[in-house]
Amino acid sequence: MIMSDKCKQHVDSCRFCWMCHHICPIGNATGHERSTARARALGISLVNREAIELEEIMDNIYECCTCGGCSNVCVTGWDPVMFTKEARLQAALEGKTPEYINTLVDNCLEKGNAYGKTEICDKLSAKIAEHNKATDTLLYLGADTRFGGACGQGKKAIEVLEKAGVAFTVLADEPASGSQLDFLISSANETKEEMEKCAKVLSNYKTVVIYDPNDAKTIKQLYKEYGIEVNANAVTYTSFVAGLIKDGALKCDKKDKEVVFQDPYQLARDLEETEEAREIIKANATLKEMLLNRNETVWAGNILMAQYLPDVIKKVAERRIFNAKSIGAKTMVTACVSEYVALKSVEQNDVEILSIEDLILG
Ligand code: SF4
Ligand code: SF4
Known part of the structure; x- marks a missing residue:
C-alpha cells in the first residue's frame, strides 16, 4: 500500500x-x-x-x-x-474496498445518498415545497435527514425556523455535500467532484444554514482542506438558532425539564462549537452535564455505519444512554440527526431522547 x-x-x-x-x-x-x-x-x-x-x-x-x-x-x-x-x-x-462498502459508494454515485433512496417521505416533501421560493438563506438538510429515516426531524428543523419568522429556501433537489463519500473513500476524485458541485449550489445564497453537524464539518472544514470554496456564509443550525433566540426572533418556553446534552463530535471537536446548543437548551429546559462532555464527548452512533455494523452501533448508542442514566438523567438532547436515530433505535424506557427541535417545539 x-x-x-x-x-x-x-x-x-x-x-x-x-x-x-x-x-x-x-x-x-x-x-x-x-x-x-x-x-x-x-x-x-x-x-x-x-x-x-x-x-x-x-x-x-x-x-x-x-x-x-x-x-x-x-x-x-x-x-x-x-x-x-x-x-x-x-x-x-x-x-x-469491501463489497458492503462498494454498495454504499455506488449508491452515493448513482443516487446521491449511501442508502440508495430516491424518494423522501410525503410530510417532509410537502414541507420542503412550502419553501421552494428563492431567498437569501438556504436551509441545507443533508442526506441522512432526507434519506436515512429521519424525515420527521427534517420537518421539525423547518418548523423551528418558521416559528422564528425566517424567510428561507429548502431545495427539493439538494446536492449531496460529499460527507458520505468522504467517510467511505476519503479524498478520492469522486468525493471532491461531489463537493465541488455542492459548493457551486450553496454559493447562490448569502447564508447557508447546515442542519446536520456532519455536513457542517464537511462544508466548513473539509472543503477548505480540499481547496473547495463556498461563496456563502455557512453556519451550523445550532449557531443560527441560538442567534435567533438571542435576537428575540425565536421565543421559547422554559419547560420544567432537566436534560443532558450529547455533544456531536463534529461540532465540539472539529468546529469547536459547544456553547450554542447549550444556549438553546437553557432557554427551553434546565441543563445538566454528563461526564465526557464538550470536546471530550463520546460518539453515540450514526445511520451510515448502522448499514454494515448494526449491532455494534446499537451497543455504541446503549453505552452513551448508560452514561446519561448513570448520572440520573431522564432526558438526553441531541443536535445530530444521525445520533438521534441511533439513540432512538435502542429499546429502553429510562432516558427520553429528544432532538433540539423536539425540545423547542415542545
Ligand atoms: S496509546 Fe497513547 S500514544 Fe498511542 S494513540 Fe493512545 S494516547 Fe496516543
Ligand atoms: S476513538 Fe475509536 S472510533 Fe473514534 S477515531 Fe479513534 S479509533 Fe476511530
Whole structure:
C-alpha cells in the first residue's frame, strides 16, 4: 500500500500508553482490542511492511467512525483518523474496498445518498415545497435527514425556523455535500467532484444554514482542506438558532425539564462549537452535564455505519444512554440527526431522547 510519510510516521509513533483506550466508542462497544486505534495502527504497519495484505485489515479499517476521540486525547499528537482515512483512500484506488462498502459508494454515485433512496417521505416533501421560493438563506438538510429515516426531524428543523419568522429556501433537489463519500473513500476524485458541485449550489445564497453537524464539518472544514470554496456564509443550525433566540426572533418556553446534552463530535471537536446548543437548551429546559462532555464527548452512533455494523452501533448508542442514566438523567438532547436515530433505535424506557427541535417545539 502506498502511504504518505506523514501517515507512516503517525502509524509507527504510538507509545502504547493506553490513554486513548477508554474513549473509543467502537472499542468499548465491541470489547475487542482489535477495534481500537492502536490495534488499527499495528495492522496498517504490518501492511506497510508487506507482512500482510491490505484486504486482510479492511473490515477493521471500516470499524472506525473517525470521531477523533483518540486523537483528541493522544499525548503524543498521534492522529489515527488521518491514517485510517488514507488507508480507505488507498483501498479505493487499489480496488480493495469491501463489497458492503462498494454498495454504499455506488449508491452515493448513482443516487446521491449511501442508502440508495430516491424518494423522501410525503410530510417532509410537502414541507420542503412550502419553501421552494428563492431567498437569501438556504436551509441545507443533508442526506441522512432526507434519506436515512429521519424525515420527521427534517420537518421539525423547518418548523423551528418558521416559528422564528425566517424567510428561507429548502431545495427539493439538494446536492449531496460529499460527507458520505468522504467517510467511505476519503479524498478520492469522486468525493471532491461531489463537493465541488455542492459548493457551486450553496454559493447562490448569502447564508447557508447546515442542519446536520456532519455536513457542517464537511462544508466548513473539509472543503477548505480540499481547496473547495463556498461563496456563502455557512453556519451550523445550532449557531443560527441560538442567534435567533438571542435576537428575540425565536421565543421559547422554559419547560420544567432537566436534560443532558450529547455533544456531536463534529461540532465540539472539529468546529469547536459547544456553547450554542447549550444556549438553546437553557432557554427551553434546565441543563445538566454528563461526564465526557464538550470536546471530550463520546460518539453515540450514526445511520451510515448502522448499514454494515448494526449491532455494534446499537451497543455504541446503549453505552452513551448508560452514561446519561448513570448520572440520573431522564432526558438526553441531541443536535445530530444521525445520533438521534441511533439513540432512538435502542429499546429502553429510562432516558427520553429528544432532538433540539423536539425540545423547542415542545
Ligand atoms: S477515531 Fe473514534 S472510533 Fe476511530 S479509533 Fe479513534 S476513538 Fe475509536
Ligand atoms: S494516547 Fe496516543 S500514544 Fe497513547 S496509546 Fe493512545 S494513540 Fe498511542
